Amino acid sequence: MLFPTLFVLLLSGQTFAADLSAFKAFGEKAGLVKVVDDLMINLLADKRTKPFFEKADQVRIKEKLVEQFCVELEGPCTYTGQTMKRSHKGHDINTAHFYALVEALQLAMAKNEIPERAQNKLLAKLAPMHKDIVNK
Amino acid sequence: MKNLRILSCLFFCATVWHANAVETSGKLLLTGGVTQIEGAGGGGLTPWAFIGGYGTRDQVGASAYYTNVVISDYHLESTGALIGVYDRVEFSFARLTFDTQKIGALLGLGEDYKIKQYVYGLKVKIFGDGVLDQSSWVPQVAIGAQYKKNQEGDVVRSVGADDDAGIDYYVSATKIFLAQSLLVNTTLRRTKANQLGILGFGGDQEASHTFQFEGSLGYLLNRQLAVGVEHRLKPDNLKVAEEKDWSDIFIAWAPTKNLSLTAAYTVLGNIVLRDDQSGFYTSLQLGF
Ligand code: HEM
Secondary structure (H helix, E strand, O other), X not given: OHHHHHHHHHHHHHHHOOOOHHHHHOOHHHHHHHHHHHHXXXXXXXXXXXXXXXXXXXXXXXHHHHHHHHXXXXXXXXXXXXXXXXXXXXXXXXXXXXXXXXXXXXXXXXXXXXOHHHHXXXXXXXXXXXXXXXXX | OHHHHHHHHHHHHHHHHHHHOOOOXXXXXXXXXXXXXXXXXXXXXXXXXXXXXXXXXXXXXXXXXXXEEEEOOOEEEEEEEEEEEOOOEEEEEEEEEEEOHHHHHHOOOOOOOEEEEEEEEXXXXXXXXXXXXXXXXXXXXXXXXXXXXXXXXXXXXXXXXXXXXXXXXXXXXXXXXXXXXXXXXXXXXXXXXXXXXXXXXXXOXXXXXXXXXXXXXXXXXXXXXEEEEEEEOOOOOOOOOOOOOEEEEEXXXXXXXXXXXXXXXXXXXEEOOEEEEEEEEEEEEEEO
């Protein structure tokens, strides 16, 4: 009986209790706003990513990114933006652009002193999105 | 001399490409790996499925390295270069120099007698993306071959080796588990090389190829720094010289994509007449 019990415990732990530790490590929503502000500054400073963002609606993108990161970190938010496939369609984004954005995010997280484990948790959630974002 | 030309072309031809190419160095820090002792992109002792250099699937990357292993009674240097093409194929060249130091005299070769070996490597990524595919368990998998040519045929035959040249074949599976900040690599190698080939290939105890397992486990402290351990099983083909498994504990630091430094404490066991060989491994790598 021990094994089924453990199994159920494990499952329920995963399904019912959101693990808020990573969200908290980011300083909740206010912390995410700061990280995303710095992310956009970095994206505009990097010649690989600047062309994509300089003419885009930066305020909207930042707002959607905060929502999205919050959701990925299991925080109490709802994502109201478009799908990744839809919003990046036609932008000719290659793998190097994708990694450039990851780097910009890593630098923004480091600047805000987000713990490494929490950083990597978010990156692990974002990385698979390359399938919908990279289209060149 | 010919080999030096290959070495310098590998690196400088790629550098010219670099200067002309629009974009390079797309990958993330440390995922270009360091270079293992036989010249392939990987950890220190074992190849990884990652293609060396920082080129993405639209780019070409390259690196050159110098590795110095100072152990109790011997000194091993390895220097070489590699090119990674479109994050798919890796060509590498390495030159190993094994200094027998005082043991050279005991073996009748003369003190500081050096055994040289060249390694020509090819690696092809088969499937998977060990960095980006974080939503599945599937690792990145690559197959590779290393053609090794020892320059001291007479010496290696005199210790009982069959041959002065051989080919290692390997398959590597590598994955970063980002949420856990872990890197895991396993490699299965088919080889008959004695001590990497420094003591030739095959021998009076075991003449044919055997399968050997190699593994690396790394913890990513931050995007520039990783620590970890490696273990590499070895064949034991020669009667006169028992061969032991190798292992190390390492720290790798990549302050930029153009430079990385690795330091390790390595335990290599018995190497010809001398037990318990251990010491320090340091490696410097330049690339893009
Ligand atoms: C994991 C990586 C990425 C994530 C999570 C992400 C997320 C987002 C989000 C949430 C939006 C707003 C969607 C909306 O307006 O409803 C957006 C828009 C946009 N993203 Fe990304 N993105 C990523 C990678 C990239 C990359 C690599 C580039 C190019 C270098 C890029 C360029 C853009 C552009 C130009 C827009 C604005 C699109 C438009 O308004 O037409 N994104 N992204």
